Amino acid sequence: MTLAGARERRVRTGGIELCVAELGAPERPTVVLVHGYPDSKEVWSEVAARLADRFHVVLYDVRGHGRSTAPRPLRGGFTLEKLTDDFLAVVDAVSPDRPVHVVGHDWGSVQSWEFVTVRRTEGRVASFTSLSGPSLDHFGHWIAGRLRRPTPRRAAQLLGQGARSWYVYLLHTPVLPELAWRGPLGKRWPALLERFEKVPGGDHPAPSLPTDAAHGAWLYRDNVRARLRRPRQDPYAHVPVQLITPLGDAFLSPQLYDELERWAPRLTRRTLPAGHWTPRTRPDQLTAWVTEFVTAVEGGRSEVTTGGRHADRFGGQLVVVTGAGDGVGRATALAFAEAGARVMAVDRDAESAARTAELARLMGASAAWAETVDVSDERAMEKLAERTAAAHGVVDVLVNTAGVGLSGSFLDTTAEDWRRLLDVNLFGVIHSCRLFGGQMAERGQGGHIVNIAATASHRPTRASRALPAYITSKTAVLTLSECLRAELADRGIGVSAVCHGPDRSANWAPEKVAQAVVEAVTDNKGVVRRRWPKRVRNR
Structure with missing residues (x-):
């Protein structure tokens, strides 16, 4: 999979180099697409090509993924604070004078929640579209609330999400994930995606998958336990948020977002009968929703609403x-x-x-x-x-x-x-x-x-x-x-x-x-x- 017609540049930040790709006219509103785990920026290729007709589209390989370099040592090099540094460096390079619209999938969404809830990014982000990736702070409060006030329904929600998060526990184990990704799992991953997620074949994922996945395990190790145990007390979104929830997501329960209005008061909700990898399986639908939302925000509206109950x-x-x-x-x-x-x-x-x-x-x-x-x-x-x-x-x-x-x-x-x-x-x-x-x-x-x-x-x-x-x-x-x-x-x-x-x-x-x-x-x-x-x- 390639980003046809993309212009590439290198952005230096925190001792690493990020590979950044751009499509569309720079004078248009900028939409930044942030990929998840274990992907690289190419996971967005179908969506990016469609958005480029209307927007200035920016994609970058998260540190340690694709053609971006990895921090040394790996431990401690993937914290949300450093990922935010990377994001701001990219934004300053590609859109120095105007705030950008962020779209994040999976871990791209997890880190983008950080981008839109910390004070140092205020004024640099115009809107955020979240796909299959919660804020770790919101997740921590969600867990704490169910533990403090347990009911049968809340207990079932905790157990259900715990079962869906099985892979998180494995990624915290030493060495084993790296060996698996560099061995049989990395080789079989494209076939597994096609079989279970219906992701189209071809040259997805990127050839760098084994290394990307091995490096990306530190996203979990550096952030998950710490934030879930001690979530920030004020993780309020300072921009309009569009939440797109795939109803068939095998990794995240829709109930995880039940109380999101508490943290994101300017919230537009969407649901989609699809699996986890929507950037690859439903690019037309995502393009339509991102276009509508970004256009609304650019026009001065903070939410996209229709009168219909469905x-x-x-x-x-x-x-x-x-x-x-x-x-x-x-x-x-x-x-x-x-x-x-x-x-x-x-x-x-x-x-x-x-x-x-x-x-x-x-x-x-x-x-x-x-x-x-x-x-x-x-x-x-x-x-x-x-x-x-x-x-x-x-x-x-x-x-x-x-x-x-x-x-x-x-x-x-x-x-x-x-x-x-x-x-x-x-x-x-x-x-x-x-x-x-x-x-x-x-x-x-x-x-x-x-x-x-x-x-x-x-x-x-x-x-x-x-x-x-x-x-x-x-x-x-x-x-x-x-x-x-x-x-x-x-x-x-x-x-x-x-x-x-x-x-x-x-x-x-x-x-x-x-x-x-x-x-x-x-x-x-x-x-x-x-x-x-x-x-x-x-x-």
């Missing part, structure tokens, strides 16, 4: 809705827009799709656009999936609402009627699930698919006599959804079927269906069923 879950996520030109499709697109998602409105009617995208932007979507496609056209759907992935990344949530209705008895329905209806209602769903779902599976970081079925799909009613073709198509969609749910569960992809009655029925107005869709994704529900209104069931 903004922390879907803000910035890519949501594709087929049949979004009106009815349930439009209502669904707007529901995700209100939660701050990036919304792609797909419909065969260009004017209706464009209107939905316009409304989505007004409702709070972080981005919204329209695509004109007939979902029954397999080749057109293939081109749409390819175009979407190339321009916007892999879809996070796919909602298939596109469909056509057909009334009339079975004997009055022609073969051509059947073909036309099944092409849209069934094969449109098949094309969409196969193409976008395949991209989700290949990415390896999960996702969700929602297919719209009908209430009568699982419980035929008297009304079914007038809708045999429609009900048959929707029953097939329900069965397909249940099969897909079973098949894709191991890949972390949820599949839901939302069964509803006529769009204008009393119980199932489009807005209510849309809310059911959002909740189906949030709660990973398999099938959402509602009865038709009594006057419809008994017709």
Whole structure:
């Protein structure tokens, strides 16, 4: 992995040299990306390349990692105080006249919490985005609070985080971590990341991994025990903070951040259904959130908020809705827009799709656009999936609402009627699930698919006599959804079927269906069923 087009410089500080890379125009706001353990700055390459279109992006190898030199002796050379010295030296070199926006992952986040809570950095940092790395001071207070006021829930939280932190204990042992990283662990690490974290292969991590990891063990030894036992009493963030919490992080419990508002009053929370190495697995999502947050702070706002109740879950996520030109499709697109998602409105009617995208932007979507496609056209759907992935990344949530209705008895329905209806209602769903779902599976970081079925799909009613073709198509969609749910569960992809009655029925107005869709994704529900209104069931 390389930082294509990066400008490199060496910054001297505290007897070492730091390797610093820059992308983008220096006159733009500066975003500093700080890597974690056992990575080097190249872990940020995908995010850095995307941010460089809008910002002056700076990355550096933490002391003892990548192409930066290591302190001698190693013991005592990796304290948070010395890491802060390094950060200030880099900032003074790359942005002497303006504060910078910091984004930290893993140990990059741990040390960045120090940068934004000590007095000597005030005025040099404009904002901080934290990924998978708590402040050791906050962590220490979190532990102390649970020990002082124990409850069954708090005890479970302590035990749970203690189990997730197994590697910390190992890294404190003498010599063994160094031998492991320079031996079998270092050789197998890329394969382990790809298997368990779904990190794409290639030339990640850096060739310096064994040495980086051996040196980086001192990050833990020099800091963890001391800070957890005696945390600072005033570790308050003096800048706006954006916290991004991967819900699938194998090393850090989301509950670790329950009381963070105490220490970071200007806090924006985000959650992401992903694993620990989000800079490599979800660069598009991180880029969108960092861009939005930095732009807001540069514009004088300290938080990024939307009116939707699910903004922390879907803000910035890519949501594709087929049949979004009106009815349930439009209502669904707007529901995700209100939660701050990036919304792609797909419909065969260009004017209706464009209107939905316009409304989505007004409702709070972080981005919204329209695509004109007939979902029954397999080749057109293939081109749409390819175009979407190339321009916007892999879809996070796919909602298939596109469909056509057909009334009339079975004997009055022609073969051509059947073909036309099944092409849209069934094969449109098949094309969409196969193409976008395949991209989700290949990415390896999960996702969700929602297919719209009908209430009568699982419980035929008297009304079914007038809708045999429609009900048959929707029953097939329900069965397909249940099969897909079973098949894709191991890949972390949820599949839901939302069964509803006529769009204008009393119980199932489009807005209510849309809310059911959002909740189906949030709660990973398999099938959402509602009865038709009594006057419809008994017709």
